[in-house]
Amino acid sequence: xxxxxxxxxxxxxxxxDLDARDPLRHKKAQFVLPGGVIYLDGNSLGALPGAVPxxxxxxxxxxxxxxxxxxWTAHAQEGRDWMALPDRVAAKLAPLIGADASxxxxxDSTSVNLFKALTSALHVAAPxxxxxxxxxxxxxxDLYVAQGLNSxxxxxxxxxxxxxxxxxxxxxDEVAVVMLTEVDYRTGExxxxxxxxxxxxxxxxxxxxxxxxxxGAFEVDLTGAGADFAVGxxxxxxxxxPGAPGYLYVARRHLDTRVALSxxxxxxxxxxxxxxxxxxxxARRFVVxxxxxxxxxxxxxxxxxFADVDxxxxxxxxxxxxxxxxxxxxxxxxxxxxTPLDHARRGSQVSFRHPQAKEAMRRLVExxxxxxxxxxxxxxxGFTPLYVSYADVYHAAQAVLEVAGxxxx
Amino acid sequence: xxxxxxxxxxxxxxxxDLDARDPLRHKKAQFVLPGGVIYLDGNSLGALPGAVPxxxxxxxxxxxxxxxxxxWTAHAQEGRDWMALPDRVAAKLAPLIGADASxxxxxDSTSVNLFKALTSALHVAAPxxxxxxxxxxxxxxDLYVAQGLNSxxxxxxxxxxxxxxxxxxxxxDEVAVVMLTEVDYRTGExxxxxxxxxxxxxxxxxxxxxxxxxxGAFEVDLTGAGADFAVGxxxxxxxxxPGAPGYLYVARRHLDTRVALSxxxxxxxxxxxxxxxxxxxxARRFVVxxxxxxxxxxxxxxxxxFADVDxxxxxxxxxxxxxxxxxxxxxxxxxxxxTPLDHARRGSQVSFRHPQAKEAMRRLVExxxxxxxxxxxxxxxGFTPLYVSYADVYHAAQAVLEVAGxxxx
Numbered sequence: 067x068x069x070x071x072x073x074x075x076x077x078x079x080x081x082x083d084l085d086a087r088d089p090l091r092h093k094k095a096q097f098v099l100p101g102g103v104i105y106l107d108g109n110s111l112g113a114l115p116g117a118v119p120x121x122x123x124x125x126x127x128x129x130x131x132x133x134x135x136x137x138w139t140a141h142a143q144e145g146r147d148w149m150a151l152p153d154r155v156a157a158k159l160a161p162l163i164g165a166d167a168s169x170x171x172x173x174d175s176t177s178v179n180l181f182k183a184l185t186s187a188l189h190v191a192a193p194x195x196x197x198x199x200x201x202x203x204x205x206x207x208d209l210y211v212a213q214g215l216n217s218x219x220x221x222x223x224x225x226x227x228x229x230x231x232x233x234x235x236x237x238x239d240e241v242a243v244v245m246l247t248e249v250d251y252r253t254g255e256x257x258x259x260x261x262x263x264x265x266x267x268x269x270x271x272x273x274x275x276x277x278x279x280x281x282g283a284f285e286v287d288l289t290g291a292g293a294d295f296a297v298g299x300x301x302x303x304x305x306x307x308p309g310a311p312g313y314l315y316v317a318r319r320h321l322d323t324r325v326a327l328s329x330x331x332x333x334x335x336x337x338x339x340x341x342x343x344x345x346x347x348x349a350r351r352f353v354v355x356x357x358x359x360x361x362x363x364x365x366x367x368x369x370x371x372f373a374d375v376d377x378x379x380x381x382x383x384x385x386x387x388x389x390x391x392x393x394x395x396x397x398x399x400x401x402x403x404x405t406p407l408d409h410a411r412r413g414s415q416v417s418f419r420h421p422q423a424k425e426a427m428r429r430l431v432e433x434x435x436x437x438x439x440x441x442x443x444x445x446x447x448g449f450t451p452l453y454v455s456y457a458d459v460y461h462a463a464q465a466v467l468e469v470a471g472x473x474x475x
Numbered sequence: 476x477x478x479x480x481x482x483x484x485x486x487x488x489x490x491x492d493l494d495a496r497d498p499l500r501h502k503k504a505q506f507v508l509p510g511g512v513i514y515l516d517g518n519s520l521g522a523l524p525g526a527v528p529x530x531x532x533x534x535x536x537x538x539x540x541x542x543x544x545x546x547w548t549a550h551a552q553e554g555r556d557w558m559a560l561p562d563r564v565a566a567k568l569a570p571l572i573g574a575d576a577s578x579x580x581x582x583d584s585t586s587v588n589l590f591k592a593l594t595s596a597l598h599v600a601a602p603x604x605x606x607x608x609x610x611x612x613x614x615x616x617d618l619y620v621a622q623g624l625n626s627x628x629x630x631x632x633x634x635x636x637x638x639x640x641x642x643x644x645x646x647x648d649e650v651a652v653v654m655l656t657e658v659d660y661r662t663g664e665x666x667x668x669x670x671x672x673x674x675x676x677x678x679x680x681x682x683x684x685x686x687x688x689x690x691g692a693f694e695v696d697l698t699g700a701g702a703d704f705a706v707g708x709x710x711x712x713x714x715x716x717p718g719a720p721g722y723l724y725v726a727r728r729h730l731d732t733r734v735a736l737s738x739x740x741x742x743x744x745x746x747x748x749x750x751x752x753x754x755x756x757x758a759r760r761f762v763v764x765x766x767x768x769x770x771x772x773x774x775x776x777x778x779x780x781f782a783d784v785d786x787x788x789x790x791x792x793x794x795x796x797x798x799x800x801x802x803x804x805x806x807x808x809x810x811x812x813x814t815p816l817d818h819a820r821r822g823s824q825v826s827f828r829h830p831q832a833k834e835a836m837r838r839l840v841e842x843x844x845x846x847x848x849x850x851x852x853x854x855x856x857g858f859t860p861l862y863v864s865y866a867d868v869y870h871a872a873q874a875v876l877e878v879a880g881x882x883x884x
Contacts, residue, residue: 100541107544114540122535122769123528130717131523132509135516135845137717148717175764177738178587185627202750207739207764210752214737218594218627227750301765308539308546308557308768328623329586330616339850341611341636343619355584355616356710358770359717360531436544441748 081456093452104462106437109448112305121367152353158369164287171352176312179297180211185326187272191242199244202227237269249279249413252440254405256413260291283414285377306365329354383451384414394463398470417446435465490865502861513871515846518857521714530776561762567778573696580761585721588706589620594735596681600651608653611636646678658688658822661849663814665822669700692823694786715774738763792860793823803872807879826855844874
């Protein structure tokens with residue numbers, strides 16, 4: 067599957083054609099989307115998968131209301147017990163991120179997972195290295211988590227923040243860990259995960275990848291890249307619902323590392339109620355407290371949408387949609403594209419600078435085109451290939467052009 | 476409201492009488508309880524409040540499905556935005572635990588909250604003190620969290636585990652922090668929070684109270700006791716649903732302490748996306764990542780059940796129920812009561828040792844009386860005054876006597 071070759075300035079007819087030939091066109095029907103809206107914010111909160119309400123009805127009424135406490139262990143043989151829920155979700159995530167289920171712990175927020183990843187990475191890092199390297203424009207919580215942990219450790223480390231383009235040259239033998247988000251949340255620029263990981267590895271630097279804007283948007287191959295740790299978010303392209311649990315990936319070779327957040331659900335035998343912590347096998351040890359069953363069940367069902375999705379097709383469509391949007395808006399004098407044109411350097415999002423970005427986005431939302439404003443002057447549009455069509459892109463682009471025109475007048 | 480005076484061996488008629496005069500009798504109708512079951516496990520997973528399914532329907536379909544990303548900030552003036560959800564739940568929790576809402580951060584598991592409490596407590600503890608004191612029979616996760624944090628801090632501390640009865644005599648000037656669970660999860664014994672906190676305070680020791688088996692079962696007064704930190708669980712007596720978010724209490728005087736788990740939702744201005752962490756005012760700084768909206772919304776609605784509950788009446792009924800259960804089972808030769816008879820030393824749970832505890836509980840569950848087995852030989856019964864009646868206690872006790880008789884035969 068390759069990205070469709072687009073005319074320089076596609077017409078609505080061209081795009082209807084592409085929709086008719088889209089191998090993922092049946093997926094849109096698996097989501098509940100509001101009428102009168104083109105939703106280009108699935109990179110912030112994914113839309114509601116149609117199967118989720120029924121699943122939650124079952125969890126609420128049958129599992130909680132009727133079976134009550136018995137649901138923790140009921141139907142364990144079919145893997146439908148609540149105790150196994152984190153592992154079941156890990157198994158569905160595994161193929162999306164190129165990992166083995168035993169290397170994934172599901173639960174807690176992305177921020178808390180970053181804390182787990184960083185404590186473990188610093189534990190296995192080469193002794194004497196005292197720099198935590200990161201992209202200066204990394205998502206704020208990634209920076210804050212590093213600041214908080216470093217303060218807890220007596221400011222033993224230096225948090226070195228450099229522009230993404232300079233990260234490679236800063237991979238020196240002072241660096242213990244490099245923390246990077248694969249796709250920048252503002253610009254949509256995608257870093258070269260495989261290349262940077264290889265360079266880091268060659269210089270003895272451990273990698274932590276934040277997959278918030280990657281997993282579910284295109285194929286991720288943590289194993290292939292040789293990544294050490296990764297974290298991700300359940301509520302963006304994975305459509306797990308508002309504040310859905312995040313996840314932590316720990317490469318097999320690091321699974322024996324320290325567990326700083328050691329809770330009873332990561333114990334080898336939680337119901338033994340032993341006085342000493344004995345970590346569970348594999349990444350399950352990084353599951354800390356009692357899983358939030360309602361939120362986790364929504365994510366579990368949301369991931370089923372991906373079961374029959376060819377990730378190469380997903381990526382091809384994502385590039386087609388973002389190419390289309392870029393083409394259609396290329397003539398506007400007030401929109402400055404900040405997302406790279408190069409396919410390899412792009413996620414599934416397109417961002418522009420605009421002199422009145424905040425007001426532009428307000429007006430767009432008013433007319434049903436939902437994207438995001440990001441401080442100070444960015445309008446950002448996310449393209450979820452599962453439920454955004456080429457025709458949607460056309461109509462959204464027309465609305466952007468109209469709003470930009472209004473604001474110019 | 477005082478505890479009803481019970482006949483030595485109450486009859487079913489006596490108990491029907493008590494139910495008829497129970498000021499909380501109308502509360503049972505606010506829960507969905509399965510038929511044919513007497514549920515004495517609300518101390519492990521609270522029953523489903525009747526208003527929760529409708530609330531979740533609204534959150535799923537309207538807030539997530541229709542309003543999508545806009546729900547984070549929509550209806551902010553009425554306080555119905557998702558951003559304010561942790562604060563709204565904190566405000567409902569506050570009267571149940573004797574705290575101000577600004578001292579409570581809602582979200583994350585109890586285990587993660589313990590980690591936050593302990594990192595902050597060690598930060599403000601008197602310098603040079605190197606002992607973390609705890610009850611040797613504390614709930615395992617409390618012990619594991621302390622072990623994990625201590626290992627992260629280079630084993631700088633000693634985790635000293637002593638029997639609950641000896642805690643007071645171990646409050647020496649070596650001790651930085653004492654971590655205690657107010658009601659023991661196995662025996663149901665309640666510690667003297669006010670007394671122990673006063674003694675700890677007098678000796679310069681900070682207190683962390685785990686309220687897992689307290690909040691929602693009886694009135695807790697953290698401010699009155701002078702507690703420094705506390706954590707609690709949303710899914711036991713608070714009925715917030717399986718794995719509901721927990722909470723952290725930080726006394727006002729410690730609110731300026733370090734935030735080790737510093738995430739973007741605890742930032743003073745999350746959407747400013749600033750590069751440096753500036754903590755939010757008050758306990759909001761301890762909210763770390765994006766709140767799990769589905770699970771948190773269930774807890775929010777569940778807490779409404781308490782809005783018209785007089786906590787003195789709740790406690791009086793709890794003592795009446797547990798007294799009744801103890802009386803009715805006092806004659807069985809194989810049941811050894813391990814819960815204190817003294818009201819002041821009891822939570823809302825009754826536990827017995829039994830030579831075949833595991834099999835006894837299996838048979839009880841089979842006949843619809845749901846309690847818990849706790850290793851090695853304990854059968855445990857929780858009494859939620861909101862939905863357990865005196866007649867329920869009678870029938871449950873009869874079942875226990877029958878099963879004990881069968882096992883003796």
